[in-house]
Amino acid sequence: MSEKSIALKSQLVDEIVEKFQNASSVVIVDYRGLTVEQVTNLRKQLRESGVQMQVIKNKILERVVEKTGFDDLKEVLSGPTAVAFSSDDAIAGAKILHNFSKEAPALELKGGVIEGKVASVEEISTYATLPSREELLATLASMLQAPVRNVAYAVKAVAEKKESDDGDAA
Template sequence: MARPDKVAAVEEIAQNFRGASASVVTEYRGLTMSQLTTLRRSLGDGATYRVAKNTLVKRAAEDAGVDGLEQLLVGPTAITFITGEPVDAAKALRDFAKANQGLVIKGGYMDGRALTVAEVNQLADLESREVLLSKLAGAMKGTMAKAAGLFAAPASQVARLAQALADKQAAGAEADTTEAPADAES
């Protein structure tokens, strides 16, 4: 018979899996409680870092429909459940792991599939959502400026052509007036 506290823990972890946009599995061997607290703070509000028993995580992942994490659940395991921006949390974990050798990123889960350590690091290398959106807006603004220039070009060409014709007619009229008196004298 399953103990009620373990059933509750499995259900809580399964709910975390269901509500997360991504999750990252880590090993935390050798980290102190103060280091874990620092890590949790660096993750911000969009992520929770939870230490859990591997057997409970396996059952919760199965309940939540998360496949591919079984091979990652070896040794002391903690999972970061990311509800906010995955890039920010992956960066925080990577940076913390660089500064603290006790934290080892084992892999993750996002968009219905397991992630390797390299894929988690690639996710951390991406720029934040805000930076990417501002770059997109800048590119769109540049494209719009080019389009406006292209749309205005035919009108300005017609105006220059009309001015050139007017200048040519004016020059022709001047030539006629200067030639007419010469013809009259002969």
């Protein structure tokens, strides 16, 4: 192998190591058997959620997982491999890929990294079924508003009762 080729591969490994380190989650999948239309649709869904998917050779990924300390992922690096990097929402990529694999069984989740820890297919599926960050925030906001709303109703009821009592006294 030429020095130029080695340098290019080394640079590629470094770029992917940086993606691994900056991502809040990384999901590794086998996309063999998907049609071009399915892959295009999947990439569109991922892109809309801020998730980047990249096809990466297993030899490159082996070097990446060695450098990042995610050696447990080596066992899933066989066959065609695509990697989904999610920077903002740790669950977004897992959720989209999990749901897409239900529609297109050819897509197979292999494993990944979520919040800096190696995750099995089962763990990724569990994370994928959790509500999104936005859904959790909306639920929390609703729960926080409920006591205030109840106090407002109580104050309004007391005020209406007082008005009706004042009206009766007159």
